Amino acid sequence: MGEDCPVFENLFEFCQIYAGGTIDAARRLNNQISDIAINWAGGLHHAKKCEASGFCYINDLVLGILELLKYHARVLYIDIDVHHGDGVEEAFYFTDRVMTVSFHKYGDMFFPGTGDVKEVGEKEGKYYAINVPLKDGIDDASFTRLFKTIVSKVVETYQPGAIVLQCGADSLAGDRLGCFNLSIDGHAQCVRIVKKFNLPLLVTGGGGYTKENVARCWAVETGVLLDTELPNEIPDNDYIKYFSPDFSLKINTVNMENLNSKTYLSTIKMQVLESLRAIQHAPSVQMHEVPPDFYIPDIDEDELNPDERMDQHTQDKQIQRDEEYYDGDNDNDHEMEEAG
Numbered sequence: 001m002g003e004d005c006p007v008f009e010n011l012f013e014f015c016q017i018y019a020g021g022t023i024d025a026a027r028r029l030n031n032q033i034s035d036i037a038i039n040w041a042g043g044l045h046h047a048k049k050c051e052a053s054g055f056c057y058i059n060d061l062v063l064g065i066l067e068l069l070k071y072h073a074r075v076l077y078i079d080i081d082v083h084h085g086d087g088v089e090e091a092f093y094f095t096d097r098v099m100t101v102s103f104h105k106y107g108d109m110f111f112p113g114t115g116d117v118k119e120v121g122e123k124e125g126k127y128y129a130i131n132v133p134l135k136d137g138i139d140d141a142s143f144t145r146l147f148k149t150i151v152s153k154v155v156e157t158y159q160p161g162a163i164v165l166q167c168g169a170d171s172l173a174g175d176r177l178g179c180f181n182l183s184i185d186g187h188a189q190c191v192r193i194v195k196k197f198n199l200p201l202l203v204t205g206g207g208g209y210t211k212e213n214v215a216r217c218w219a220v221e222t223g224v225l226l227d228t229e230l231p232n233e234i235p236d237n238d239y240i241k242y243f244s245p246d247f248s249l250k251i252n253t254v255n256m257e258n259l260n261s262k263t264y265l266s267t268i269k270m271q272v273l274e275s276l277r278a279i280q281h282a283p284s285v286q287m288h289e290v291p292p293d294f295y296i297p298d299i300d301e302d303e304l305n306p307d308e309r310m311d312q313h314t315q316d317k318q319i320q321r322d323e324e325y326y327d328g329d330n331d332n333d334h335e336m337e338e339a340g
């Protein structure tokens with residue numbers, strides 16, 4: 001592991017929680033328990049099969065997509081983090097069952113250094129990886145226009161059965177590591193565009209290094225996904241001091257030059273549309289033997305008190321399986337003794 005992936009206490013449990021969340025989100029979509037499932041803790045798109053990279057240890061997105069592939073012939077992955085979604089692209093670089101589309105900063109040795117428009121996939125996967133390399137300072141208008149054009153064409157051509165959207169918030173203006181100039185409205189507009197396709201949708205977080213803006217962004221996007229407009233004034237809460245001085249939900253963009261000229265953006269767009277034309281219309285796949293579903297706990301979530309916060313991880317710990325032995329009144333050993 002490199003220095004950007006430090007080992008810390010409870011690292012494994014951390015991985016279990018965020019990766020389990022994305023797998024569970026996929027399972028919910030597969031079983032039609034949800035139309036849209038969100039895991040803001042997930043979206044760690046840089047992790048490779050055998051390598052932790054860029055703060056990412058386990059690639060939950062890959063695990064979630066594999067789960068969706070049990071039910072869907074084609075899954076579309078879209079990534080609006082400022083960094084290239086290299087781990088997800090690499091995992092599915094040789095297959096047409098997953099199309100990956102990543103919008104990111106490229107050039108000037110920006111991490112992770114991959115994601116050129118010429119990287120399009122190989123073998124069966126040729127033309128099923130799309131990269132939209134951008135320069136510093138891209139603004140709402142040019143980003144959302146390009147996003148809409150490319151993603152709409154991809155959905156029309158590829159006809160995915162489900163979509164995974166990585167909403168890294170480091171593409172926002174003023175991010176400590178990022179260099180784009182998107183407002184929260186611009187970022188959320190991409191979520192709105194994807195939601196309109198009305199396909200099973202798995203939404204995750206990702207990067208984001210100006211943390212109060214990350215919280216703002218994902219709050220607004222949760223609202224978008226729930227068709228709920230949130231008031232701009234942040235209500236009083238335990239963390240309100242982080243949102244001073246104006247305590248507002250929306251952020252301003254910054255005064256910086258957009259280095260993406262109209263000519264540059266139009267060239268990139270043409271190259272992407274050109275390679276889309278090369279692919280077969282919605283490839284059909286033979287479904288091979290499908291691995292079984294995960295164990296589904298029989299908790300009726302509607303009966304839980306929504307004001308009592310209990311995360312999935314705690315809930316899982318409370319589920320007692322029949323075949324396991326427990327101490328106390330429900331101790332199976334005890335019952336067996338009595339029966340014997």
Ligand SMILES: [Zn+2]
Nearest residue numbers: 081083170207
């Ligand atoms: Zn990032």
